[in-house]
Amino acid sequence: MPHRTFLAFILPSLAAMFIFIALPILSVAYQSLFVSHPRVTVEVETCGPFGCSVETRVDTEAMAELQRESPMGQFNGLGTYTNSGHLAFDDLAMIWASSPDWTTAAKSILNLPFYKALAFTLAFTFIVTPLVIVFGFFIALAVNAIPPLIKGPVIFLSLLPMIVTPLIGALVLFWMIDARGVIGATLQLVFNDPQLSLKASPALTWVVLFVYGVWHSAPFSFIVFYAGLQTVPKDTLESAMIDGASRWQRVRYVVLPHLMPLVTFVALMQLMDNFRVFEPIVGFSAAANATSLSYLIYSDLRAGDAPLFGSAAATSMLTIIGVVILLTPVLIRNWRNFNRKT
Amino acid sequence: MTNRAHRLSLPLTLVSAGFVLFWLILAAFPFVWTVWGSFKVEADFFSYSNWMNALTGPKTELQTGGQFTGAAYHGSWIEQGFWKSVVNTAIITVSVVVISLTLGTLGGYALARSGFRYAFWILLVALVFRAMPHVTLVSGYLLPFFQLNIWGFLPTTIIVLVAINQPFTLWMLHSFFLSIPKDLDESAMVDGCTRFQAFRLVVIPVMWPGVVTTGLFSFLLAYNDFTVTSMLLSQDNQTMVPKIASFLGSTQAEGKVMYAVAAVVSAIAPLFVLVLFFQRQIVSGLTAGAVKG
Structure with missing residues (x-):
């Protein structure tokens, strides 16, 4: 295909991606170097029937003037990145100097908002992803063994947790684990503890979010592995049987190696999706005990009357760096594949 | 077997x-539990005394005189204006699906047929873009959108969702186009078609299954989106998901959590129907990327 035709075909799509994905990333990078103007205040003396009082007020005129001169706000360089809301170098140094040992240092570091969010995001990504793969694989094995007649309905019901809007799925579970909901009440009965609440303790909140993550994504890996199971060569399985391989050995040495490319695929997709975990935290109202990087950005943008654009942008840039680090192995693999092909 | x-x-x-x-x-x-419970009153669905109440519904009978009540649905759809969000969601999802399929088929076709190195680079960049958390992009939109005064309107959100959708759509359609033999469009061009005519009259008719599958996933992305719609739409233009999220704040405090339950069930119903009719396409779409790896 000549270059011109190629360009004509792809231009609309490329333009959309450039304007609404590439430019915003640049805009975020630029925004992260600025902070909003400090409030200009004036002291106003108001005199009433009960004497005079001095008030400080925001000088809106001067603020508008400043805003016109530099609409992005005040230049702050990399200051936003290193302040205590983000990488917090000063706080880290202080904690390092004042903590007697590793565990106390780690504990105080995990109280800093950025590191707290990073810890949860990484924990969610690297705990949920393997669980999803293992769980989905076993569902696929089990569903593959049931009579073909009921496979359709089983797949239909299995798809539901994944298809349903993440926020809505989280809400449905959230209402059930409420102390007055069916699961919450049952757990209280089982553990014989009327005070038991899955929302109160940080550890339980994390577990609930992990369970939600697995529940939401298991259908995806199940479907992919189930499709893969249909293509496992029967001859190899039969020869393995003749050689005396047990059922487990057949799964381990024939089926699994055959599915390995799919495992990589599911792992890649899950890493990308789990790293941006966000909706479940809103749905489970879990922000007090568990925040993710995406949630930090969201709450900065939602902050009261004045959104903290600079702070949100800095967290965004750090998140993007995280995504790129996460993707590097995949990009290298794709690059090698392409070079082999051409 | x-x-x-x-x-x-x-x-x-x-x-x-x-x-x-x-x-x-x-x-x-x-889901079964929530659908059933949405026809009860709050005192039953969130029962202090006994969770069995959600099944039998004694308070529902006491308060309304019947086993089931549609009060929650009436409250959310009419009183809280949920119907407006439903209309907005319909507008947004349909537009997003149509526009992203148009752009995506053109682009995906070009990527599948071009043997040049830059086609690979575009796909690689698209992969990185696909991994971007949406909220990082949103934080880049807000300030420019405020300044251009285009924040809060449906068309803005539609274009943004189309663009966010593009990397995924391109990858999926590209792999579907690869499965269609090159000879098909080349023979059409030998017969005198231009490249575009070959694309429209010869390739697209055999591509329908792929287009439908990709369309389903575009639909799901637009329908399920919370990040973009909650940040870029004004109160009046809200779609279903941010509307439900807004129910949680004020309405829950007033003891009207059942409104949110009813709205949630209303939002799940179309998805349920979708899976019922398009199960095969959804399954094939999920595995399409995997096979190509």
Whole structure:
């Protein structure tokens, strides 16, 4: 295909991606170097029937003037990145100097908002992803063994947790684990503890979010592995049987190696999706005990009357760096594949 | 299944059947429970005394005189204006699907047919873009959108969702186009078609299954989006998901959590129907990327 035709075909799509994905990333990078103007205040003396009082007020005129001169706000360089809301170098140094040992240092570091969010995001990504793969694989094995007649309905019901809007799925579970909901009440009965609440303790909140993550994504890996199971060569399985391989050995040495490319695929997709975990935290109202990087950005943008654009942008840039680090192995693999092909 | 290699011993059959059953309950029970509960009053669905009340509904009978009540649906759809969000969602999803399929088929076709190195680079960049958390992009939109005064309107959100959708759409359609032999459009061009005519009259008719599958996933992305719609739409233009999220704040405090439950069930219903009719396409779409790896 000549270059011109190629360009004509792809231009609309490329333009959309450039304007609404590439430019915003640049805009975020630029925004992260600025902070909003400090409030200009004036002291106003108001005199009433009960004497005079001095008030400080925001000088809106001067603020508008400043805003016109530099609409992005005040230049702050990399200051936003290193302040205590983000990488917090000063706080880290202080904690390092004042903590007697590793565990106390780690504990105080995990109280800093950025590191707290990073810890949860990484924990969610690297705990949920393997669980999803293992769980989905076993569902696929089990569903593959049931009579073909009921496979359709089983797949239909299995798809539901994944298809349903993440926020809505989280809400449905959230209402059930409420102390007055069916699961919450049952757990209280089982553990014989009327005070038991899955929302109160940080550890339980994390577990609930992990369970939600697995529940939401298991259908995806199940479907992919189930499709893969249909293509496992029967001859190899039969020869393995003749050689005396047990059922487990057949799964381990024939089926699994055959599915390995799919495992990589599911792992890649899950890493990308789990790293941006966000909706479940809103749905489970879990922000007090568990925040993710995406949630930090969201709450900065939602902050009261004045959104903290600079702070949100800095967290965004750090998140993007995280995504790129996460993707590097995949990009290298794709690059090698392409070079082999051409 | 008659294959000996696949026959299971009795205990193993039982274990695997039990596991399937366990998974089905895990997957479907929350939805069944919530749909059932949405026709009860709050005192039953969130019962202090006994969770069985959600099944039998004594308070529902006491308060409304019937076993089931549509009060929650009336409250959310009419009183809280949920119907408006439903209309907005319909507008947004339909536009997003149509526009992103138009752009995506053109682009995906070009990528599948071009052997040049830059086609690979575009796909690689698209992969990185696909991994971007949406909220990082949103933080880049807000300030420019405020300044251009285009924040809060449906068309803005539609274009943004189309663009966010593009990397995924391109990858999926590109792999579907690769499965269509090159000879097809080349012979059409030998017969005198231009490249575009070959694309429109010869390739697209055999591409329908792929287009439908990709369209389903575009629909799901637009329908399920919370990040973009909650940040870029004004109060009046809200779609269903941010509207439900806004129910949680004020409405829950007023003891009207059942409104949110009813709205949630209303938002799940179309998805349910979608899976019912398009199960095969959804499954093939999920595996399409995997096979190409």
